[in-house]
Amino acid sequence: MKPITLREVAAACNGTLHGDPEIQITSIVTDSRQAKAGSLFAAIRGARADGHRFIPMTVEQGAACALCEEAPEVDAPYILVESTLVALKGIAAYYRSLFTIPFIGITGSVGKTSTKEFISTVLSQKYKVHKTSGNFNNELGVPITLFGLEEDHEVAVIEMGISGFGEMTRLSKMVRPDISVITNIGYCHLENLGDRDGVLKAKTEMFTYLKENGTIILCHDDDKLATVTEYKGIYPIFYGTGDEPFRAENIVEKGFEGIDCTLIHDDMRINVTIPTMGRHNVLNALCAMAVGVQLGLTADEIRRGLESFRNVGARNRIIRTEKLTVIDDSYNANPTSTKASLNTLSKLSGRRVAILGDMKELGVDELSLHHGVGAHAKKAGIDLLIAVGPLSKATAEGYGDGAYYFADVESCIAAVNDLLQPGDTVLVKASHSMQFEKIVEALK
Numbered sequence: 001m002k003p004i005t006l007r008e009v010a011a012a013c014n015g016t017l018h019g020d021p022e023i024q025i026t027s028i029v030t031d032s033r034q035a036k037a038g039s040l041f042a043a044i045r046g047a048r049a050d051g052h053r054f055i056p057m058t059v060e061q062g063a064a065c066a067l068c069e070e071a072p073e074v075d076a077p078y079i080l081v082e083s084t085l086v087a088l089k090g091i092a093a094y095y096r097s098l099f100t101i102p103f104i105g106i107t108g109s110v111g112k113t114s115t116k117e118f119i120s121t122v123l124s125q126k127y128k129v130h131k132t133s134g135n136f137n138n139e140l141g142v143p144i145t146l147f148g149l150e151e152d153h154e155v156a157v158i159e160m161g162i163s164g165f166g167e168m169t170r171l172s173k174m175v176r177p178d179i180s181v182i183t184n185i186g187y188c189h190l191e192n193l194g195d196r197d198g199v200l201k202a203k204t205e206m207f208t209y210l211k212e213n214g215t216i217i218l219c220h221d222d223d224k225l226a227t228v229t230e231y232k233g234i235y236p237i238f239y240g241t242g243d244e245p246f247r248a249e250n251i252v253e254k255g256f257e258g259i260d261c262t263l264i265h266d267d268m269r270i271n272v273t274i275p276t277m278g279r280h281n282v283l284n285a286l287c288a289m290a291v292g293v294q295l296g297l298t299a300d301e302i303r304r305g306l307e308s309f310r311n312v313g314a315r316n317r318i319i320r321t322e323k324l325t326v327i328d329d330s331y332n333a334n335p336t337s338t339k340a341s342l343n344t345l346s347k348l349s350g351r352r353v354a355i356l357g358d359m360k361e362l363g364v365d366e367l368s369l370h371h372g373v374g375a376h377a378k379k380a381g382i383d384l385l386i387a388v389g390p391l392s393k394a395t396a397e398g399y400g401d402g403a404y405y406f407a408d409v410e411s412c413i414a415a416v417n418d419l420l421q422p423g424d425t426v427l428v429k430a431s432h433s434m435q436f437e438k439i440v441e442a443l444k
Contacts, residue, residue, distance in 0.1 A: 019077025374398025
């Protein structure tokens, strides 16, 4: 982190400073265990713990200052604010303003993290890239991500996730992207957003703080994004599998070996093997190509970046056991991403098994959406469906004869190995709160 003074911090968050205004901080942390010399510790009141209780410990560890909502019971500099979380966003917006490098903001209902990784690996062929780690993409994670910027970074790739209206506006105010990327508009967070039109409205709030003369990059294969014509005179650049400015031809899926395709833009043609499964990853590669072209990368740099892509976390992670091939996609799920995963599974050889769990925050249509996923699995030719969780009973019903249903993860684990056969390929996918990583462990 670039050193900034407590004077700057207090001004950025409209806080009241108690201490020397010229003290410099070199990191901002919300986890007391990470506090060290030069740190500003932001004390947040959480559901499980109140960060204010840990201020004395951070002072002992050398922290330079506390950001807090009440005066600490320790003799050390502190900045008093009404809301620590709101204050962090103000500080993050100020800290981002100290950088003139390109900022790429990424959102979408499905594939944000994978697209972020594609873009980052491509750009890293030419630039030193700072990117969102893990799922630090919300109103707390984005500030933490921004505070990780160092003076020698040349590009920032920031993932931005939301669940309601207004959140993207607040995230965009901090990030102020030079390039805004939206991957798709799916069935996510419908409890708050209502329907896909609501999702589109919420996601496109990102444009509110897009830099003047900035760039908008959208997937034209998505019917909702295809309706976006312009924003304040900025016309989107589209990518897709049709005749878009960035398009793909000669797509050949090779299962676990990845995907061969030709990516095209004007006179640029890139023959590439994308080293991951799933036809949807061609779109992710096109998006990365579009960003790379905007930032001056050559065709060879883009190809090298795409071929160095690796999945992160529990996203299409391939695990080979003595008896099974497990596709661990247990990090998250919604109808759009689950159907895409089922399509990928359907193209693999051998007996294909899907273990699917509840998909959360789908609103009033949650049961019909689960039923639709089950019907899609049957139509795609999935040989065995195992549905887990209260909502997933509808998934089993949508699949029909041959589906197995379990009320919870524990009962599934107790029976699942008896349902599987040597040589099976098993997709494991559900919303993160279902804790399907336990099923993955049981299959190893």
